[in-house]
Amino acid sequence: MSVSVSVSVSVTAFTAFAAVLRSESLKIRSARSLGLTLALVFAVTAGFSVLMSTSLGPEEQAAPDFDPLESAYFGLNFGQVAAVCFGALAVAGEYRGGALRVSLTAVPRRGRFYAAKLAAVAVPSFAVGLVTGAVCFLAGQPLTAGGGMGPGDPGAVRAMVGCGLYLTLITLLAAGLATLLRGATAVLGLLIPLLMIVPFVIRGEGLIEYLPDRAGRQILFQDPVGSLGPWTGLAVLALWTAASVWAGWEALRRRDA
Amino acid sequence: MTSIDVADLTKEYGPVRAVDGLTFAVRPGRVTGFLGPNGAGKSTTLRLILGLDRPTSGTATVGGLPYRALDEPARRVGALLDPGAAPGSRTGRDHLRVLAAAGRIPARRVAEVLELTGIAGAADRRIRSFSLGMRQRLGIAAALLGDPEALLLDEPSNGLDPEGIIWLRGLLRELAGEGRTVLVSSHLMGETAEFADHLVVLGGGGLLADAGTGALIEAWTTPRVRLRTTEAEGERLRALLTEHGYAPVLAAEGRWTVRGARVTDIGPLMARAGLPVLELTGEQGTLEEAYLALTAGAPEFAAAHPREV
Structure with a gap:
């Protein structure tokens, strides 16, 4: 009896969540700018990566610390900015002109709302990231001097899937931060320097390895150097994302809408 | 049916007490006008009822439950807070589809409420191109989506043309006639007197009156x-x-x-x-006279409130 009750409650909760998820993904699909941002993630990442792969010469490949995948995901440096924009803008729509009040009137359970929002952001960004990861590899490698890696080589599939995971985690990092900061502008001001400038300004090993993009991109190498491996590096990025998502949740939970 | 009960509700924003120990009930089957000058606490009270803001103390319930605990809020309460809150980049129809999906309301209901509020012709235009009157109609359409038992409308006649105001008056009467609970805030006395059976009057965050429209006019004029x-x-x-x-x-x-x-x-x-x-x-005296007489006794009105609540 109690089992059937608890099962029916969880089924109800699940269908309620599914409804909110559908609503949140409709929001994303009905905003043209978001689709465009996601298209840019693919175009910029794949474009720059393939371009870089063609320019890889034999002398770079002969260097002792050369990794066969070094250039394969070069475009991610720029493509991740589009991912940050996607995550931040998808959330920022709620903080324009009181839209959040309409959303929370429709979905008063904030945990359900937030989880659905993040899922609606994560699913398309993982899909686009996965396609991007495959295209970067499959289109880029044959163009490198000497033919590059094949999809069956060690680390190849890991890197393709890793590209999808990396972009998803970066997108969620931005989405959580946008919830905390109630808009996209501050997120871009914070994350773009953190991802694009800080790693190039700070020199030396140590702390820098634990920055979100450095750590997360260990998974994109066949044999990553440094103290973090491919999966532990990704886990460090996941911790950054978890912190941001948690901070966003605390803010959403406590604040008046 | 669904009553809205506010009990000893207080909300402070820093040093400002926007709502102060408010107690009243909104009953089904009649239109209740929610009156008070800007800053009296009307919008804050509505946000507290909808669980958007957390009260400093006291409770607000819908059919005995806090709004946040409602299983299918769209079918219980329809609300219009701010016609400017609908995202400008979305079309009217998409905005309603998003809300319908969240409330598990069949998609055909979107077309129905668009017809009902007279904006079906503009439904596929982006909301940013809507006039204020059209945004109000869209907000009313959103409130009606779930065919709710109770309606909370904040200044719904704002921006409507005279024809729209007549339409709104008829709609409110009809909804109350069907046994629904209807709470409509306004600062226009003449208009409120025409559609409200009952009045809740706020001043300075507190309750000034909770009475039938006729009785209030009689008592205060x-x-x-x-x-x-x-x-x-x-x-x-x-x-x-x-x-x-x-x-x-x-x-x-x-x-x-x-x-x-x-x-x-x-x-x-x-x-x-x-x-x-x-x-x-x-x-006979008018509601405006009654209101002025009523509010003359509340010293808070003299002082301007620092924020529109």
Whole structure:
């Protein structure tokens, strides 16, 4: 009896969540700018990566610390900015002109709302990231001097899937931060320097390895150097994302809408 | 049916007490007007009822439950807070589809409420191109999506054209007639008097009145009688009325005004005195007068509130 009750409650909760998820993904699909941002993630990442792969010469490949995948995901440096924009803008729509009040009137359970929002952001960004990861590899490698890696080589599939995971985690990092900061502008001001400038300004090993993009991109190498491996590096990025998502949740939970 | 119950509700924003120990109930089957000047706490109260803001103390419930605990909020309560909150980059139809999906409301209902509110023709335009009146209609459409038992509408007539206001009045009456609970805030007295059966009046965050519209007007206004007799009998009329405790005032063209009197008091008096009656009209006070009399007693009104709540 109690089992059937608890099962029916969880089924109800699940269908309620599914409804909110559908609503949140409709929001994303009905905003043209978001689709465009996601298209840019693919175009910029794949474009720059393939371009870089063609320019890889034999002398770079002969260097002792050369990794066969070094250039394969070069475009991610720029493509991740589009991912940050996607995550931040998808959330920022709620903080324009009181839209959040309409959303929370429709979905008063904030945990359900937030989880659905993040899922609606994560699913398309993982899909686009996965396609991007495959295209970067499959289109880029044959163009490198000497033919590059094949999809069956060690680390190849890991890197393709890793590209999808990396972009998803970066997108969620931005989405959580946008919830905390109630808009996209501050997120871009914070994350773009953190991802694009800080790693190039700070020199030396140590702390820098634990920055979100450095750590997360260990998974994109066949044999990553440094103290973090491919999966532990990704886990460090996941911790950054978890912190941001948690901070966003605390803010959403406590604040008046 | 669904009642809205507010009990000892208080909300402070820093040092400002926007809502102060408010208690009232909104009952089904009638239109309740929610009145008060800007800053009296109307919008804050609505946000507290909807669980958007957390009360400092006290409770607000819908059908006995806090709004946040409702399983299918869209079917219980429809709300319009701010017509500007609908995202400008989305089309009207998409905005409603998003809300329908979240509330598990069938998609055909979107087309229905678009028809009902008269914006079906503009539904596929981006909301940023909507006039204020169209945004209000879209907000009302959103509130009606779940065919809810209760409606909370904050200044819904704002921006509507005269035709729209007449439509809204009919709609509110119809919804209440179907047994729904309807709470409509406004600062327009004449308009509110036309559609509200019951009034909740706020001032300075507190409750000033919770009464039937007619009873409130009766209690807070003084009836008047306007009358005219022949010019020759003017002084005899004044003497007669003064003798009976009235203070008649002679206005232009031989017309007299007697405050605090009804035609049923004055008519028989004049008849017994054999005074010719050329005109005799009773005037009931207006909601506006009642409201001004009511709010004159609340000193908070003199001080401007720092924020529109």
